[in-house]
Amino acid sequence: MKAEQIFKELGLEFEKLKVKGNTLPRYKAEVKPEKLEEAIIKFKSNGFNHFVALSCIDWIKDEKFELVYHLFSYKEKEDVFLSIFLPRKEPKYKTLRHLFPQIETYEREIHEMFGVEFEGNDRLGEFILEDWDDMPPMRKDFDTVAYAKKKYESVPLIDEGGEKE
Amino acid sequence: MNENPLPSIIPDKEWKKIQRMLSKRSLWMIHFCTGCGAMEMPPVMTSRYDMERFGIIPMATPRQADLLLVTGYVATKTLKRIVRVYEQMQDPKYVIAFGSCPINGGIYWDSYNIIKRLDKYIPVDMYIAGCMPRPEAIMDAFLKLMKDIDEGKANGWMRYRKYYDQYRRNQMRIFKRWDE
Numbered sequence: 001m002k003a004e005q006i007f008k009e010l011g012l013e014f015e016k017l018k019v020k021g022n023t024l025p026r027y028k029a030e031v032k033p034e035k036l037e038e039a040i041i042k043f044k045s046n047g048f049n050h051f052v053a054l055s056c057i058d059w060i061k062d063e064k065f066e067l068v069y070h071l072f073s074y075k076e077k078e079d080v081f082l083s084i085f086l087p088r089k090e091p092k093y094k095t096l097r098h099l100f101p102q103i104e105t106y107e108r109e110i111h112e113m114f115g116v117e118f119e120g121n122d123r124l125g126e127f128i129l130e131d132w133d134d135m136p137p138m139r140k141d142f143d144t145v146a147y148a149k150k151k152y153e154s155v156p157l158i159d160e161g162g163e164k165e
Numbered sequence: 166m167n168e169n170p171l172p173s174i175i176p177d178k179e180w181k182k183i184q185r186m187l188s189k190r191s192l193w194m195i196h197f198c199t200g201c202g203a204m205e206m207p208p209v210m211t212s213r214y215d216m217e218r219f220g221i222i223p224m225a226t227p228r229q230a231d232l233l234l235v236t237g238y239v240a241t242k243t244l245k246r247i248v249r250v251y252e253q254m255q256d257p258k259y260v261i262a263f264g265s266c267p268i269n270g271g272i273y274w275d276s277y278n279i280i281k282r283l284d285k286y287i288p289v290d291m292y293i294a295g296c297m298p299r300p301e302a303i304m305d306a307f308l309k310l311m312k313d314i315d316e317g318k319a320n321g322w323m324r325y326r327k328y329y330d331q332y333r334r335n336q337m338r339i340f341k342r343w344d345e
Contacts, residue, residue, distance in 0.1 A: 129278065130242040131341035137277045145275045152270075152281045155338055158288075158331050160324065 001046040003027050003078045010039055026079040033084045040099055048073040054106035056114045060140040063088040095121035113138035189314040191220045195230035200237025202263050208300045227253040238266035240278050241339050251287050258322045259290045268292055285335050288321030
């Protein structure tokens with residue numbers, strides 16, 4: 001089924017994205033967090049059975065996190081982006097790993113890099129970063145220069161008892 | 166009674182000289198490809214530049230290697246593995262820091278996860294600057310390292326033993342825990 005038709009059946013507003021050089025149609029829609037699972041199930045049962053990616057955007061001025069669920073249909077050759085907004089102060093959402101198992105890995109990464117909590121996912125532990133001791137590093141208010149200076153430049157050189165510079 | 170006494174004519178100092186002369190001619194190398202640097206190694210290894218004519222061959226395990234090549238940036242997670250590989254190697258061992266990232270951070274100067282200077286954590290005998298260094302620069306570094314070994318200047322492994330406390334202290338500032 002075409003994506004436009006599925007959007008109409010779900011009663012969602014959508015926009016067609018224009019990407020230079022890419023002729024495949026792409027659609028983006030904003031979904032309410034409680035409606036998302038239902039929408040993904042609908043898309044999945046209508047040919048959109050490839051889950052491409054789950055990404056997170058930090059809209060620091062609007063105080064929101066945007067989660068984008070990216071689906072693709074091999075039959076219709078169409079991309080669909082479903083996005084939900086979460087409050088930035090307490091970002092919390094439920095896991096959707098029962099729909100596509102690869103969502104678990106994306107959720108682990110987003111939990112580590114942005115600090116978004118996914119209820120029901122029990123593997124949200126240390127993933128890519130090791131021995132991390134600060135706030136999630138991909139948040140916009142994380143000052144990477146200050147952190148690098150504090151952590152790495154303060155490590156002293158090896159004092160070999162020779163002449164100093 | 167010992168029927169084959171050691172040739173006492175050659176003093177200990179001279180033995181070390183001979184040892185160095187022999188060991189510089191058979192450097193077995195393990196390259197720890199952390200980042201982009203691995204791309205420059207195939208021309209050096211293969212017929213174009215052919216490092217084997219100097220007795221340098223790539224080796225599979227750290228326990229058989231003399232030379233550790235750290236190519237590219239070193240993340241905190243990688244540093245733990247590099248230290249582990251380095252400590253597995255047998256003396257005498259040498260380290261070459263390859264590219265600008267292990268020297269001062271390179272393009273990752275402001276990254277939250279890249280350690281900036283490798284020589285704060287393990288001793289480095291030779292640096293190759295550049296992003297990326299050409300195979301000629303790598304060959305040049307190998308020849309200079311061989312010269313240093315011959316003259317007894319490449320003694321990073323002795324420094325690691327001597328200042329082990331300081332190296333370990335610096336390493337533990339980055340790692341929260343060691344046994345993982």
